[in-house]
Each structure stands twice: as C-alpha cells, then as structure tokens.
Amino acid sequence: xRIVMTGSGYVGLVSGACLADFGHEIICVDKDERKIAKLRxxxxxxxxxxxxxxxxxxxxxxxxxxxxxxxxxVADADVVFxxxxxxxxxxxxxxxxxxxxxxxxxxxxALKGFTxxxxxxxxxxxxxxxxxRIIRETNPDAQFAVxxxxxxxxxxxxxxxFKRPDRIVxxxxxxxxxxxxxxVYRPLYLNQAPLLFTGRRTSELIKYAANAFLAMKITxxxxxxxxxxxxxxxxxxxxxxxxxxxxxxxxxLHAGPGYGxxxxxxDTLALVKTAEDSGAxxxxxxTTVAINESRxxxxxxxxxxxxxxxxxxxxxxxxxxxxxxxxxxxxxxxxLSIIQALQDGGAQIxxxxxxxxxxxxxxxxxxxxxxxxxxxxxxASAVVLVTEWDAxxxxxxxxxxxxxxxxxxxxxxxxxxxxxAEAAGFIYDSVGRGMAP
Ligand code: NAD
Numbered sequence: 118x119r120i121v122m123t124g125s126g127y128v129g130l131v132s133g134a135c136l137a138d139f140g141h142e143i144i145c146v147d148k149d150e151r152k153i154a155k156l157r158x159x160x161x162x163x164x165x166x167x168x169x170x171x172x173x174x175x176x177x178x179x180x181x182x183x184x185x186x187x188x189x190x191v192a193d194a195d196v197v198f199x200x201x202x203x204x205x206x207x208x209x210x211x212x213x214x215x216x217x218x219x220x221x222x223x224x225x226x227a228l229k230g231f232t233x234x235x236x237x238x239x240x241x242x243x244x245x246x247x248x249x250r251i252i253r254e255t256n257p258d259a260q261f262a263v264x265x266x267x268x269x270x271x272x273x274x275x276x277x278x279f280k281r282p283d284r285i286v287x288x289x290x291x292x293x294x295x296x297x298x299x300x301v302y303r304p305l306y307l308n309q310a311p312l313l314f315t316g317r318r319t320s321e322l323i324k325y326a327a328n329a330f331l332a333m334k335i336t337x338x339x340x341x342x343x344x345x346x347x348x349x350x351x352x353x354x355x356x357x358x359x360x361x362x363x364x365x366x367x368x369x370l371h372a373g374p375g376y377g378x379x380x381x382x383x384d385t386l387a388l389v390k391t392a393e394d395s396g397a398x399x400x401x402x403x404t405t406v407a408i409n410e411s412r413x414x415x416x417x418x419x420x421x422x423x424x425x426x427x428x429x430x431x432x433x434x435x436x437x438x439x440x441x442x443x444x445x446x447x448x449x450x451x452x453l454s455i456i457q458a459l460q461d462g463g464a465q466i467x468x469x470x471x472x473x474x475x476x477x478x479x480x481x482x483x484x485x486x487x488x489x490x491x492x493x494x495x496x497a498s499a500v501v502l503v504t505e506w507d508a509x510x511x512x513x514x515x516x517x518x519x520x521x522x523x524x525x526x527x528x529x530x531x532x533x534x535x536x537x538a539e540a541a542g543f544i545y546d547s548v549g550r551g552m553a554p
Pocket of ligand 1: 126129148203220268270
C-alpha cells in the first residue's frame, strides 16, 4: 500500500518506519525542513532505541522516504495518516487542533482517487467529524473516508509497541475504510490482528479513556506512597501485594515524582475539558490532574529536607531529566517543576541526562549540564535521582558521596536500598518507604 504519514515526530516517524518494515511504501512528511533534511542525510531528529537502524534499513530498501511536499505525496496515496502534534492550548487546557485542521486542509487539496484519511494524533471526540467537514469544504469532489486510529505506543519502547500492540483501535463511519485499514495492519499478524472497529467518536474517546485511566493508576499509587511514608509502610510491597491481583495488574504501580511526558498531562487535561463541556464532568480525572500538579513540586521538599531545611546558596545535582528513560523527550517532564521549585528556594542546579540535554537546554535557565553523573554531582549538597535511566541504576555510591560537598540523596524512583545508601554516608530519602514508628 502507498501510505503518507503527515507529521514525522515521535509517532509519525516510528509508525512510518514500522509500516515500511512490514512492506508498505511510506512517505513521511513534515513541514519542519530541518527535520526532513536531517532524515534525508541519514540522521534521526529524535532519540528512540532502534529507530535509526529501522529507518536506515527501510530507506535502503526503497520503502521509506521523506519530504516536505505533502501535496505530491498525497496524490498517489491509498491512506494518509495525520500524526501531527495536539498540545494543550495555552490558557484553557483544551487540545490545540490547529495543526490537525491545517493538515486536513492541505491534504484535502491534493486528494486524487479514493483515499482514507486517518487521524492518528490524539484528538477530542468529534474531531473526525470536523476533519471530514474541512476536507469536503476544501475539495467538494474528493473521494475519501475519514477514520480514527489512535496510537498507543510508548516512547522508549515505541517500535516494539507499534509492531506488537495489545490492540489496534479503528473508528469508522464509512464502511469503505474497513478493508483499507485491515490491509494496513494485516502484515503485523500471522493470525487475525487484534483490530477493534468502533464508531469514530468511540475510537477518539478510547484513547483519552485509556490514558486518563493509566494516569489515575499512577496517581493512586503516588497517594498510597504518601500514606506509606506517614504510617511506616512500604509502597513497593503494597504495589506488589495489590498488583498480583489480576483484576488490578502490576503495571503502572511504580510510585514516583508524578507523571509527565508529552501525553498524560495534556490528555488528562483535554478529557477534563471535553467532559466539562459535555455536562458530564469526570471528577476522578480532575482530581488526578490536581494531585499530580502539586506532587511534582512537592518532590523538591524532599530535597530541602535532606539539606537541613534549606537549599539557599547550595548546589543540587539532578540526575535524569527526561520524563522517563530511553527517550530525549522533555515535554512536561517532572524534572522541570522540581528544578524550578529548587531554584525558587535559592539552589544552584547541575544536571545530568544521557539523551535529554539538548532538548532540556532551551527549557531550563541557569542550569549547568553534564554528560557524566559524577561530574554533575561535584560539589553538590544533595543529589536527586529523577529518572531511572540504566546509567543511574548502579552508581558507585561511595564515589558519588566522595565528589559531593554534602551528603543528601533523594531517590525519587526507589532505585537504591536505604541501608546501602546510608552505609555509603548518605542522608537518604525515597518515595513511599516509611520507617516503622
Ligand atoms: P511531535 O511534536 O513529535 O511531532 C509532530 C510533528 O508534526 C512535528 O514534527 C511537526 O513539525 C509536524 N507537523 C505539524 N503540522 C504539520 C503539517 N501540517 N504537515 C506536516 N507536518 C506537520 O508529536 P508526537 O509526539 O509525535 O505526537 C503526535 C500525536 O500523537 C499527538 O497528538 C500525540 O498526543 C499523539 N501520541 C503521542 C505519543 C507519544 O508517545 N509521543 C503516543 C501516542 C499518541
């Protein structure tokens, strides 16, 4: 099949490269000329494990190419995906759909022959209706169907997630789209693909319902961690104790500094807004959003705690900046709020991240960046571990303590055992591991 991917970011690039790997002919389009130039030179504008090799292999095989010219690509396509960004709109938290609608307009003008236009971006209920209206208005003669096909991949494991998804959700209102979408995903499975066809609005809502549920699960265990700290219980054992129950499941029960990233914060907010506007407010998610917001900054209080009540004039080393390991994505990373809160308290920040420094630099002022965790810790009163990168899982704690000026260690991912950290000379704090009174 000839497929166009509009938007070559984390989702578009991974989806395009994976579909090419299964034999489809893919053109990835982006309006960012630097991104396309880099891809054409054999580079990859984002960090995602395995992606560089996957792209190189499929470019070489002639199945994957890159362009800024949407119109020419669309004319020959059977399927055109829209995988552009849908960030939170400034001010009110609604999803900003301007990129989606602009893309729809551009696509509309170039359609030739029957084409399925598929929204892969995460978009609020009813967006597919509007995309359909825009295309019809822009090009009344176009032969097309608009489908919704939300993406569930996780950054850091995106290729595996795309190639072996738990399910593929496709929302259609026009039966002509069904065989086309079946054919797009058929190569992923030897047996029947776990394709779930629904109405378009249902499909759009499934994505938000899934993300909001996961965000709520994380927030639940974070609140439980808070309680554990007060009553002398261990949140990791609580998580294991409840997670082994199949009805609950063990995933997304890791207590930490609050969820971040390019999806959960904006998607929970957008769902809250949709629900509010529809007269069916979802209080559980409203509360989830509020708890998570305050939690991120509250983590700075742990750092202040191990620094005898103040970080003013002190140096703090932040290890791990991205919202999770194995990505360079800094969007809404908890580290941003934690660093801001520490700077507000008068601290000087030194930071380490294996892949995120380039993306972090424009978002953080007055921070010194290092490519080595021990270099970042030099002269620090305290170290705070924010992201559980592999490179931070087996630090030589005595060496770390040796380069620091103070002895605070705040482990927001519970990587280390308290007794080991304390034996290395640290005043140690983590998440949800309360001391029995
Ligand atoms: P991104 O910002 O990394 O990429 C979007 C790309 O679209 C950018 O490169 C931008 O230049 C390009 N673009 C914008 N308008 C365009 C146009 N008219 N024509 C061509 N290119 C255009 O975003 P992302 O992280 O890939 O997310 C895309 C969508 O997928 C969002 O709706 C997001 O919520 C959703 N999603 C993201 C993830 C994730 O893990 N990142 C997972 C599932 C779903």
